[in-house]
Every structure is written in structure tokens, then in C-alpha cells.
Amino acid sequence: MSEVARLRGLTGTGELLRLAWRRDRVLVPVSVAGLVVLAVGSARATLAVYPDDAAAAGALADLVANPAVVALYGPLGSQTADALAVFKTVLMGALLTSVLAVVVVRRHTRSEEDEGRLELLGAGVVGRQAPLAAALVLAVGAVLAASALAGAGLAAVGLDPRGSLAFGVSWATAGLAGTGVAALAVQVASTTRGAGGLAFGALGAGYLLRAAGDAVPVTSAAHALGWLSPLGWAGRVEPYGADRVALLLPGVAVLVAGAVAAVAVLARRDLGGGLLPARRGPRRAGALLSGPLGLVVRLATGTVTGWVLGLLVAGAVVGSLLGSVGDLTENREVQRVLEQLGGSAGGVEDIYLATETKFAGFAAAVAGIGLVLRLAAAERSGLAEAVLATPTARGRWYGAHVAAGVVLPALLMAVLGSVVGVVGPRSSDAAPGFGPTLGAALAVLPAVWVLVAVGAVLAGSSARLAPATWGVALVAFVVGELGPTMGLPSGLVDASPFAHLSQLPGGTFAALEAAVLVALAAALVGAGAVAYRRRDVA
């Protein structure tokens, strides 16, 4: 390819970038601000409890030594109050930054192509690589903004400046690598959903790889697994400790490699196609495709399979780490920190399981919301028009999506609870039994259903409003789970359905609160049904 042709491939990048920024001028700044608040807010709250290293020492000593905690949150940088202040947000924030990068890249490349808008642009004076380039510039900008602002914010509230720089590097490493992964994923897969599956699957695999690597001592061979994952690098920057800022380089390397590979794939494939060839389908429909629910189930089969596999693996990891939680002595300070993170009742194993279960519950809510929001996606694409012009009543079409969104999280939590319930007792004598473990997993469902119901009422009211559900869900989870450690006022925390869950296993099941959550979910679903029957759908 000559230099001129290479440049021509990028023609119009500036125009597209402006267009992309216009579309994302709410999404990107709000997400970046949310990430910064997450880091700075929880650091401030922690410093309020542990103002100096001496005060933090007790809490730190056994915490770092515990493989299960390190597997969840990544390594602790040092035995300082600063390191404790960011302990929970280094890796979680790095993961969320990567997610933001994937969302931004996918929105402006494969989604646009799926909806045929790129074809319109591609026929104009826009180079072949321009949409990809514009998406990458925007994503890198978002990642760098979040990283830099979070680092600066931490330094501003009094944390060590060098460590705060390393904190920013940690997020940037993960975010830039995520951008590179997304660049390739959107070129390889031929649909928006497929690209999401590849990219988010890679992030999930990266998280599990580093969890496995971080759970074992540095001397163990398995520790090296963590070096295979960008999230592993993010954790091993160890801000306020080793401060390994050079780990930014492999992050940049993944970004460059992903972009180069993406351009290579782009040069070889057709617009609208991918690398993976489209297969042919059957001539006639099977028995499943006979009604709205069957259709929804059929279209969701791939997604559901992916989620079930993901929670099977997660359950096995959580269950097998139970043994190492027991190594943690009955230290009061440790207990106090863990209580803040999640459960507050029972032994260390119970608290650990309660925390993990709620994280899994959030994942299950994401899965359920994804299905419910397909009601709105079908409306935007015009497929709802085709279905609703048949004798299919609106209530049944709405109900099919809600049913799928309600049942999938229940299935996923049952899978998780069962796997942990089987694996846990094998790895630790102190692990709760199968019944309590499964029960604990199912007990988060009322809160999950409230979030799914928010998706239902928004999708029922307006296809355009529906994506706001993601924001509501994220805020509800962060406020409910991390709010207490971030020092948010209890009135705000109580607004999250996650704040009203029983502490299980170990505590008692608060039937009344669960019933109230379920009733709230039912009311939201009902309101959505009424709205959906009364408005234009086209």
C-alpha cells in the first residue's frame, strides 16, 4: 500500500470523530466522572477511618496475606493507608475502564455497520479505516481522561503523588489494552452482539486468569498466569507500593497490536461481513419458533449459553478459593473490612461468599437487563413492527421479553449457587453446605429483578429511553455495594435495592424486605405493560 493510499484510508477521520463525540457527549463524560468519583470517593472514605499507616496496619496485615481477597481485588501495593484507600478500586476501576473502552469502540464501528449507517458514510468521502480510527481515538481519549483525572483526584485528596500517578497508569494500562482488544473483536465478529461476546469474553477471561495468578504466592509457578492478562498488569502496577509505571508499555503494545491486526482484517473483509463466515440456516422453522416467547428464547440461545458457561467457571473459582479464606484468622480488623465489603454476619467464609454472591448477582442483572432491552432494540430495528402486525398482542410480546429477563438471572444464580455449593465444601470444611449456598445465591434475585423491572418499564415506555437502564443499574450496584465504604449518606445507599438484601449465607433471610422488592419489581413491570399498550410502536 502506498503512502497516499494509506492516508486516503483515513480521510474523514476528523469529521467522524466530531460526529462520534456528538453522539457520546453524555455517555463518555458521565462514565468518566463516575469512575473518578468511585476512586476518589472511596479513598476519602477509607482515609476517614484509617487516617495513617499505623491505624491501617491491623486491617492490612492479614488482608494482604489472604489469597481469596487478593484474587477478588488484586494485590495490595504496600502496608500503607494509601494502598488500603485504593485497594478495592484499582482493579475494579481498571476493569470498568476496559468495559467503557469496549463500549465506545463497538458503538462507533460494528454497531454502525450493523445498522447500515457506515455504508452510507463509506460511499462518501470517508476512508476505509476512518471509522475505526475515529472510534479508537475517542476510546483512548476516554481512557486517558478517566485515568488522569482519577490519579489527579487521588493526589488532590492527599494521597502520595507518585502512587497516584501509578494508579492512573494502572487504569490506563487496562483501558488501552481493552481498546486494542475491542478494535480486533469488532472486525473479526460480524455482528454487534458477536463483537461484544468476543471482547467482553476476553475481559472476563483476563479477569479470571489474573485471579488464578494472584491467588497463589509469588513464588508459585501459577503466579505467572497473571502476566498473561492486561488486568493482571493493571493489578501488578501496585500503586502506593512498587509503583511499576513501566507496565503501561505492554498496555500500549496491546493497543497497537490490536489496531494493526484490526486494520489487516478490515483490508480483507467485506463491509457488513466479518472473518467468521456466515453459516446457512434450515429451510423450515423448528417447533420452538411458534410464538413470541419461543422467538425470544431462540434468539437468546447463544447469549444464554455464554452466560451459563461464564457463571459455571466463576462458581468453580469462587468455590475453590473458599479453602484459602479459612486461612484468614479470626482477626477482628479483617472481619471489619470484609463486613464493609459485603456481608456482616457469620464466619469469614460466609462473608466472603455473601460478597461474591452479590457481585454475581450484578452480573446476572446485566444478563437479564440485556434480554429485556431487546424489546426496545426490536422496536428500533423495525422487527417489532413485523411481529405486532400479526395477531400477537402487545402484552404477549412485552411479556415474552420480561419473562426471559426474569428467568435468566434465576437460572444463572441457581447455576452459580449449585457449583459453589458443590465445590466449596470440598475445598473448605468451614464452607456453608449446599442448601445455604444455593439459598444465598437465590436470595439476591429480588434486587436483581428490580433492576430488570426498571429495564422493562423504560423499554415499555420508550425505546429511546431504554438504554438508560444501564446507568440506573450501575449506580444502584455501586451505591448499594460500595456506597458504605465510599461513605455515602445512608439515605442514598438505601435507595439501592442491593442495600436491602439479607446477609446470606450466615444471616437470616429477611422475607419481608425480599417480598417488598419483588412487589416493587412486579409494579414496575405492570407499569411498563400499561405504557407499552398505550403508545405508538413503530
Added chain:
Amino acid sequence: MSDAITVRDLRKTFGATVALDGLDLTVAEGEVHGFLGPNGAGKSTTLRALLGLLRPDAGTTTVLGHDPWGDATALHRLLAYVPGDVVLWPTLSGGETIDLLGRLRGGMDEDRRRRLVERFDLDERKKGKAYSKGNRQKVALVAALAADVPLLVLDEPTAGLDPLMEQVFQEELDAARAAGRTVLLSSHILSEVERACDRVSIVRSGRVVDSGSLEDLRRLTRTRVRATLERAPSAAEVTGWPGVADVVLEGDHLSCAVDAAHLGDLVGELSRRGVGGLTVQPPTLEELFLARYEPDGAGAVR
């Protein structure tokens, strides 16, 4: 013959956009009714309101005895619809999509389905994502035409079809008419409308501006007359004759437009002035419609 569709004073606005502004429409049972108008005139909006997908702001609508908004499910058992923008499920094959829509509709005629797939030369095993525009259209057409229903609502059904397939569609439309089915056909293809439709309604800016058979519309459109006269009248004089407009007089050459009702009068006047040459040109199909599509409605005599 009773009416399959009656619409009275239908109104619909989207924010500040007035899409339907007091639209009236009548479609008799068993007729193929053409629905025409410029882009954005409100055709698709009308069809969606007839299906109960949109809630009208005002007006009354009856389709096969049902109120589409209140009674959509019962009505939908009686009709099949091809939307203006055909979208297919990307992961379902064409055959699966046809079967699915058929089952949602409560069954279809298997023989007809087989025949239609063959006639439209459709590859049923391709996935929705892989179909070309014309082939997507064929999937929707097969699904609609195979349905055993008394009413077909088709929104630009031949967009993207090649001439061969357009021909097949025309024949299927004839078959539907012969079977006594009612068809409401929105279209921009004038030859298609001329060949297939018993009556047409022309919509502009959310109102029906003309409705009738093509013969009726022809009669309402001015014929162009050119004459060479031995004793030329003044232009003002010609303009004064009943039904005459658009007068151009150059020496003894006269060119003017006249509505059908006054053509005889005009020819009488001209012959009195000694006609050296005369051409009378009835409106072409394009003129017929263009006259009604234009915003000021010039050329249409009401």
C-alpha cells in the same frame, strides 16, 4: 360492495411534524387500491395507523369492521402486512422467518407457500443478515402472500425487486384480486399502479388530494392542445374561454391546456378560426401524478 377500509379525518402529529392532517380514505372490499404520494406525504404513517401500531390523535378508522387501535389482535387475524422497511432477524434463515410470521399469524397455506418460494426463486436457507435488499423483500412478500387472509396491506412491496420479480408480483396481485382479496398498495411505481389498481388515492401533506379510478383522474387533468390558426385570437381572449389555462401564443401558434370537460368547446372555438394544424395530447401517467404531487397542486382541476 361494502367497504373494507374507511378512514375519516385521521390526524397524527410527531412532535412538531404534522404527518396526517385530516386524511380520508375509502377502500372497497375486493378492490386493489393504489396509495400514492410524494416522499413524506404520510403513506406509511396511514398504513401503520390502519394496523393499530400508531395511536391516532383524532379521527375514526374502521378496517374490516374493527377499530385498529382498540381491537388490533382480532383485526390482525384478517390481514397480512409488508412494512416499508423490511428488516429480518439476522440469525434466522428466510425459511424460518416465513414460517415464524405464518405461525404468529395463525397458519398459512402450505401449497401457496411452496409455490411462492419457487416463483420468487428464493433461497430459504440464507440467514437474514446475508440477504440482498431484493431478497429481503421477497421473504416478506412470500410470508404475506402465503397468508390466508382477506386483506393485504403492502407498503412499497416491490422496492428493490428486479423486473422479472416485479412481473411475478403483478401476477400474484392478479391472483389475489381474482380470489376476492382486498389490497391496499402504497407505491411510487406508476406503471405498477396503472396495471394493478382499480382505484387510487393520492396523498399529499397528510391529506388525500384525489381519489378515484385512473380514468377519473385523467378526466380531471388538463389535456394539452397545440394549434396553428389562420385567424389567431388574442391571448386574453383565449384565457377567457371556459376551462382553458396556461396559454402561450406566438404568432399564429397557440399552445394551451384545457380540462377534459371543455375540450369540445375549445375545439369548436378553434375550428371557427380556421385550423391549419392541431395536436391534442392527453396527460401522460407522469403528468397525471406530478400535477398532484406538486405543493401548489398546479394542473389539477378540482
